[in-house]
Structures are given as structure tokens and as C-alpha cells.
Amino acid sequence: EDKVVQSPLSLVVHEGDTVTLNCSYEVTNFRSLLWYKQEKKAPTFLFMLTSSGIEKKSGRLSSILDKKELFSILNITATQTGDSAVYLCAVRRDTNAGKSTFGDGTTLTVKP
Amino acid sequence: DTGVSQDPRHKITKRGQNVTFRCDPISEHNRLYWYRQTLGQGPEFLTYFQNEAQLEKSRLLSDRFSAERPKGSFSTLEIQRTEQGDSAMYLCASSLDPGQGYEKLFFGSGTQLSVL
Numbered sequence: 614e615d616k617v618v619q620s621p622l623s624l625v626v627h628e629g630d631t632v633t634l635n636c637s638y639e640v641t642n643f644r645s646l647l648w649y650k651q652e653k654k655a656p657t658f659l660f661m662l663t664s665s666g667i668e669k670k671s672g673r674l675s676s677i678l679d680k681k682e683l684f685s686i687l688n689i690t691a692t693q694t695g696d697s698a699v700y701l702c703a704v705r706r707d708t709n710a711g712k713s714t715f716g717d718g719t720t721l722t723v724k725p
Numbered sequence: 726d727t728g729v730s731q732d733p734r735h736k737i738t739k740r741g742q743n744v745t746f747r748c749d750p751i752s753e754h755n756r757l758y759w760y761r762q763t764l765g766q767g768p769e770f771l772t773y774f775q776n777e778a779q780l781e782k783s784r785l786l787s788d789r790f791s792a793e794r795p796k797g798s799f800s801t802l803e804i805q806r807t808e809q810g811d812s813a814m815y816l817c818a819s820s821l822d823p824g825q826g827y828e829k830l831f832f833g834s835g836t837q838l839s840v841l
Contacts, residue, residue, distance in 0.1 A: 654835045712758070
């Protein structure tokens with residue numbers, strides 16, 4: 614059974630801090646790892662990673678994958694209160710497999 | 726609005742009653758997924774459709790749960806004889822065919838089910 618473990622479970626920081634969220638996984642026939650942000654109800658897509666060592670970046674957020682060590686990190690620099698959310702990591706198997714397996718998320722709280 | 730929509734947003738029911746939820750995916754998406762999420766947990770896969778065909782169903786899913794996507798567009802998820810343990814957020818998501826490189830899921834806002 615595929616497994617995704619995220620750490621820490623929760624994190625409280627102040628605006629301007631930099632945070633690193635971790636995601637480790639075990640999956641057969643790895644296809645991709647995706648990060649989502651869940652603020653209230655609907656998770657929204659952040660990044661998809663398929664290759665090791667290639668950083669994906671969007672503004673203050675960046676993510677990288679290590680396929681040898683089976684983990685990914687999500688970095689957020691200069692955090693803002695609007696970054697407060699649950700960050701979910703998910704893995705997918707090969708292209709014909711339907712499901713994404715999610716971790717339990719990291720709850721990030723950014724205080725003013 | 727061209728996003729994924731779910732109806733109702735909230736449902737309160739008594740134990741033993743049947744409930745049905747509806748999901749309207751993004752119109753050009755041929756894949757539709759149902760997930761369940763409880764507080765402090767990540768979304769748990771329930772089932773998915775490619776067009777009208779239900780291709781995978783979680784082994785954890787009891788026979789009380791059934792899902793349909795009759796014309797390959799909207800989908801319904803029915804829970805029969807609800808139990809208190811069914812209380813959760815039911816999330817629907819859609820996507821294009823991942824085989825074409827479209828891996829990401831577009832989620833609806835969910836239906837929050839409370840079983841009393």
C-alpha cells in the first residue's frame with residue numbers, strides 16, 4: 614500500500630520567517646509527487662514534480678524532489694499570513710492508476 | 726464558474742438514512758474522483774471514473790457506498806444506512822487524462838456530512 618508521511622504535523626511561525634515542509638513517500642512505480650494548499654475546503658494545486666533534483670518555483674514557494682531518498686520538500690520564504698493553510702503532499706503511480714495517495718498534511722499558521 | 730461544483734455543501738442526517746451527493750466536474754475533464762476527508766487527515770481515495778466507467782474503488786469502501794457517472798458528466802455518490810463513522814467531508818475532483826501529462830486534480834469545495 615502506498616504511503617505518504619508529512620512532517621511536521623503543524624508549524625507556527627511569524628511573518629517573514631522561512632519554512633520547510635517535508636514529505637516522504639513509499640509508492641510502487643512512482644509517477645509524480647504533487648503539492649496542494651488547502652485553506653478552507655478545496656485543495657488547490659501548487660507543484661508537480663517528476664524528476665529528481667529539479668526545483669519548481671513559483672514566487673516565494675519552491676519545491677524539490679529526491680527520488681533516491683524518496684522525499685520532497687516545500688519551501689516558503691518571507692511567509693505572509695495568507696500562507697496559513699494545510700499543505701498536502703500526494704503521490705501518483707503510473708499513468709493509468711487513478712488514485713493519488715495523500716499525506717495528512719502540515720498545518721502552517723503564520724502570525725502577524 | 727467553470728470549476729468543480731458539489732451539492733449540497735452541508736448535509737445533516739440521522740443514522741440509518743440514505744444520502745446522495747452530486748458533483749459536476751469541469752466540463753472537458755474525463756476523469757472524476759471521490760475522496761473523503763476527516764479532521765486532521767488527508768483526503769482518502771474512494772473511487773474514480775474515466776468517462777462513465779468506474780475504474781477503481783477503494784478496498785476500504787463498504788458496500789453501503791455506491792457511485793455513478795451515467796453519462797460521463799456529473800457524478801453521484803450515495804451512502805446507504807449511514808453510520809456516525811461516515812461523518813466527513815466528501816470531496817470531488819476532476820482532471821484530464823494523466824496519460825497526457827495532466828496529473829493535477831481540481832477539487833470542489835466538498836460536501837460536509839454529519840450523521841447524528
